[in-house]
Amino acid sequence: MEGLRWYVVDHVTFNTLRLALGVQITVPWLTFTGSYDAFARVALVTHNAGGNYRVFINRLQTSVDVRVGTNILGGGTLILRELNIDIVIHDINIQIDGMVGSSLLNNMINAWVQNMAQNLLRDELEAFSQLLSQQLFDVVAEFLANFTLDDLLG
Template sequence: MTTKMKILCLVVLLVCALARGANVEYEDLPQVESVENHLEGLQFELNRLSPDHEVTEADKLLISELQTSEGQGRSLVADAIADLIEGFRDVVINGNDDIPPLDPLVIPVIGPFDFQAPATTASVTINDFRKEGLRWYVLDKITFNAIRLSFAAHITIPWITVTGTYDARARLGLITHRAGGGFRVFAHRIEVGLDMRVGTNILGGHLFLRELDIRIDIHDTHIQLHGMTGSSIINAFINNYVQNLTQELIQSEMENVSKMLSEELFDVINEILKDYTINDILG
C-alpha cells in the first residue's frame, strides 16, 4: 500500500471514530436567539471590514473622463459621417467617374414610353429633361450609437424643379390624337430619413449592412402641363386633374417608394462597406 493510500485510510478511520464517539444533545445546540445574536455580530464585523463604497472625488473624475471620452468618440464618428454627406455635395454638382452631375441633371431624350389598354394605345417621349435643386440639401440631424453600430440621419431638400418638353401620341379606336408642349414639376420640402445598422464578420472585422430604413416624405407638389389640347380651358382641367391625382398618388405611394429604395440601396451600400473595418469607424 502506498503512502498516500495509508494517509487516506487513517483520515477515514479518524472521521468514523469521531462520529461514533460524539454524543450531541439537543440542549447543547445554540438557541435561536443566540444564533441571531451571533449573526448580528458577524454582520457587524463584515460591515466594519467591508470597503467604503462612497463615490470619491477620484471616482467622479474617472467617471467624467470616461463619459467625455465616450461622447468625443460618438462625436468624431458623427462628424466623419456628416463630412461624408456634406462632401457628396461636390459629387452632386460636378459628378465623378461613376456618377454624372446630379444638379442640374440634364437628359436629352427619355423614352418613348408605350402604354396599352383596351382599344387604346399611347406613346410618350420626354425631351430636354432638366432637374435642379438637389445641391441645396441640408443635413438636419445625425446620431451615432457605438454599441449598436448604428447611425441615423435626417436630410431636407428645400425644393426640386423638373422641366422639359414632351411629345405624345394616342389612338382611341379610330381617333388619333397628338399633343406636345412643356411641363414643369415643383416639389416643395422633401424630407429624407435614414436609419442604418452595420455588423462585422468574424474573420476580418469587415463591416456589412444589417438594417437599412429609408423614409421619404414630400410635403407638396405642383405640376403644370402645356399643349395637351388646343383649348386653354381643357388644359386647365387636365392640369387640375393631374395635380390632384399626383398629390394623392405621392402620399399613398411614398411608403412603397421608400421600401423599394431601401431594398435597392441595400446591396449598393454593402458593396461599399466591404472595404472598411470596425477600426475605420471607431479608430
C-alpha cells in the same frame, strides 16, 4: 432640375456602441422643367401634343438610418444589419401645357393630374420608401463588405 444644391442637413446621429448612423436631409424645393412631344393613336383617331411641363416639389425630406456589424469569422468586414430610408414630400405641383387645344380642358386635365399626384404621395410614399430600403440593402451590404471596422473608425 433646380434646387438640389439648396439642401439642409437637419441632423446627424452616430452611436458607436450600436454602430448606427442616422442622417436627415431636407431639400426646401426642387423644380423639374422640360418639354415633351407626344403622338397617340387609338383605332382611327390620332392625337399630336407638345408643350412644356413643370414639376415643383415643396420640402423633400429624406432620412437614412443604417446599422452595421462586423463579421468576426470573415476577417472583421462590415455587415449591414439595418437600412431604413424614409422619404417625405410635403407638397407637389404639376403643370403640363399643350396637351389639348383648349386651355379650359388643359386646366381640367392638370387639376386631375395634380389631384392624382397628391393622392399618390399620400397613399404610396411610405411603401416606396420601404421598397427603396429593400432594394438598396444588398447594394449597400456588398459595398460595406469591402471595409473593416478599422476603416470605418480610423
